Amino acid sequence: MTSATAPTGPVPVELGQARGPSAKPPRHLADLDQAGRRAAVGELGQPGFRADQLSRHYFSRLTDDPAEMTDLPAGLRSELTAALLPPLLTAQRELECDGGTTRKTLWRAFDGALVESVLMRYPDRVTMCVSSQAGCGMACPFCATGQAGLTRNLSAAEIVTQVFAGARAMARGQVPGGPGRVSNVVFMGMGEPLANYARVLTAVRRITEPAPGGLGISQRAVTVSTVGLVPAIRRLTGEGLSVRLAVSLHAPDDELRDDLVPVNRRWKVAEVLEAAWGYAAATGRRVSIEYAMIRDINDQAWRADRLASLLAGQLAHVNLIPLNPTPGSKWTASDPQVAAEFLDRLAAHGVPVTVRDTRGTEIDGACGQLAATG
Numbered sequence: 001m002t003s004a005t006a007p008t009g010p011v012p013v014e015l016g017q018a019r020g021p022s023a024k025p026p027r028h029l030a031d032l033d034q035a036g037r038r039a040a041v042g043e044l045g046q047p048g049f050r051a052d053q054l055s056r057h058y059f060s061r062l063t064d065d066p067a068e069m070t071d072l073p074a075g076l077r078s079e080l081t082a083a084l085l086p087p088l089l090t091a092q093r094e095l096e097c098d099g100g101t102t103r104k105t106l107w108r109a110f111d112g113a114l115v116e117s118v119l120m121r122y123p124d125r126v127t128m129c130v131s132s133q134a135g136c137g138m139a140c141p142f143c144a145t146g147q148a149g150l151t152r153n154l155s156a157a158e159i160v161t162q163v164f165a166g167a168r169a170m171a172r173g174q175v176p177g178g179p180g181r182v183s184n185v186v187f188m189g190m191g192e193p194l195a196n197y198a199r200v201l202t203a204v205r206r207i208t209e210p211a212p213g214g215l216g217i218s219q220r221a222v223t224v225s226t227v228g229l230v231p232a233i234r235r236l237t238g239e240g241l242s243v244r245l246a247v248s249l250h251a252p253d254d255e256l257r258d259d260l261v262p263v264n265r266r267w268k269v270a271e272v273l274e275a276a277w278g279y280a281a282a283t284g285r286r287v288s289i290e291y292a293m294i295r296d297i298n299d300q301a302w303r304a305d306r307l308a309s310l311l312a313g314q315l316a317h318v319n320l321i322p323l324n325p326t327p328g329s330k331w332t333a334s335d336p337q338v339a340a341e342f343l344d345r346l347a348a349h350g351v352p353v354t355v356r357d358t359r360g361t362e363i364d365g366a367c368g369q370l371a372a373t374g
């Protein structure tokens with residue numbers, strides 16, 4: 001597997017300036033709240049309402065093209081867009097399947113870091129699966145992203161930009177099915193969102209603030225998925241948001257989870273679930289328990305029973321994900337009959353459970369397959 005930092009082809013050097021690995025992504029409108037935007041245009045000697053104009057272009061009209069900003073003086077457009085709407089991610093490649101309704105985009109950031117996002121159009125909703133980090137430091141052995149390690153955190157605007165791109169493609173009717181909007185956002189792309197807490201929170205705010213402050217997607221339609229960073233789950237609980245929390249559990253027992261989700265050595269199953277129930281209690285929202293079905297590893301009947309006993313009576317919902325193949329992994333998906341029995345056992349204990357309608361396996365765009373290998 002190639003590293004996420006090593007794009008094939010020349011490493012981009014922008015404006016003849018080499019950038020070290022510690023250089024920060026350029027500041028962007030989507031990093032800033034309304035007051036920050038007004039301050040930023042103030043630095044350019046412009047009145048605050050210019051920030052509102054730019055916000056309307058970006059978040060309401062979904063454009064970052066200065067030529068379309070006809071309410072701004074022509075001489076100012078490029079200066080303002082260069083300062084507040086710098087290009088952050090450049091599409092390197094687009095792969096699609098499901099008749100074009102599932103589309104994976106490989107993005108290159110200003111420093112050459114690569115990330116991927118996936119748009120999935122269903123009859124009743126359009127979901128953007130976004131990355132929060134280039135690479136991931138959590139090292140789960142069945143996940144392709146985890147194999148290359150962490151390159152860096154994405155900025156809030158680098159995250160928002162992925163949703164923006166999907167929203168714009170939908171608005172322009174570029175996704176089969178006619179014009180529409182992005183209704184859901186899941187932080188299930190590359191990276192561990194809660195390990196990039198502040199930027200992810202800013203991104204969540206920008207994604208959910210009504211336009212022109214943000215993209216106006218309902219908080220309830222945003223899912224933050226985590227391996228179970230307990231202090232961060234507790235912190236999220238105090239934010240007063242109503243986003244959905246998903247916990248990637250994958251095993252009900254510490255012995256197995258220590259291997260499947262190595263961060264379990266730090267925060268055990270019981271602690272993770274306790275934090276999750278705290279989130280459910282504070283938000284009234286059912287926590288989604290993610291469970292990849294791995295043949296002969298975590299799919300035994302006794303594990304279904306153990307899982308059911310942990311979840312019984314809690315505000316939880318189990319999402320079973322047939323394991324998606326990843327390069328070099330020795331594991332495969334559970335036998336369908338075994339998976340069906342696992343599901344039946346959970347259901348028999350009264351635990352709400354569904355099997356995830358996995359999309360994008362053909363384009364290595366499904367859960368755990370995002371490796372951004374150029």
Ligand code: SAH
Pocket residue numbers: 138140142143144187188189190191192193225226227246247248290291292321322323324325326367368369
């Ligand atoms: N780091 C976060 C966000 C990634 S979400 C988290 O782990 O929750 C991606 C989801 O897909 C997680 O539930 C992850 O455990 C799961 N996943 C990873 N690799 C997978 C694979 N090969 N097959 C199916 N699901 C996988």
